[in-house]
Amino acid sequence: MILADKQDLQRQLTLSLLRIDEKELEYFTQNCFAMGTQAALIALFGFDKMVEARSDVTGSSMGGETAFQIKMAWITFNALNMVAGLAAVVKATQMSIRIPGLALRGPEGSMARAVQVMRTEYWRLHAYF
Template sequence: MLSAENVALENRAIRLMLQIREKELNYITNKYNAMGTQAALVGGFAVTTLTSITITENIPFIVRWLFFAFSSISLACCISCILNATFVTVWGPGLALRGPRGSMAKAYYGMVFEQKQVSPGPGPGQG
């Protein structure tokens, strides 16, 4: 009798923990979606800036060079953010749903780890 109650209590605790992890996973997925959308918007501005600006000859060479260099760096960072956000939002929940036992925690910690490359702010539980 005690053994059955112990197993039932363990199963309930695991189920409650998985519900919390699911909420955390949904929060992180929504955060990645928002960051990817913002990066796409800024990347669109960078592409528009690079393709539609007219540079005259009276602007110093170093200013032209800095403008194109920083615009290109901005575009590359936006593309990197979009790719990371897309990969994590597709593969993280997929691993959590279809992975082996313990994959929910593995997906959560993997998504939190990748957050450092996409978002400059601290992750959950980091302040």
């Protein structure tokens, strides 16, 4: 009787831990979707500003070489912004689709492993963002 109670409590504890991991995984997944959407918008603005840079900076009040340097710095900054934004979009999409799928279809213990991987990759995604 005591052994059966012990096994029942262990099963209940395992189920409770799985529910907590599932909620945490859902939290990270939703945040990845939101961050991917925002990164896509920022990358789009970077592309727009890079295209507009051709006509924004004119050399009327400053020397031609200075205007060219400012224009190149502006284009370089916006290109880096666009590349980082696109990298964040790709990483967020991959994380929000693949990791929950692997957690559900993996062997026993894959949910805890998926949450652990999601935590570390989530902070890497912040660096791109």
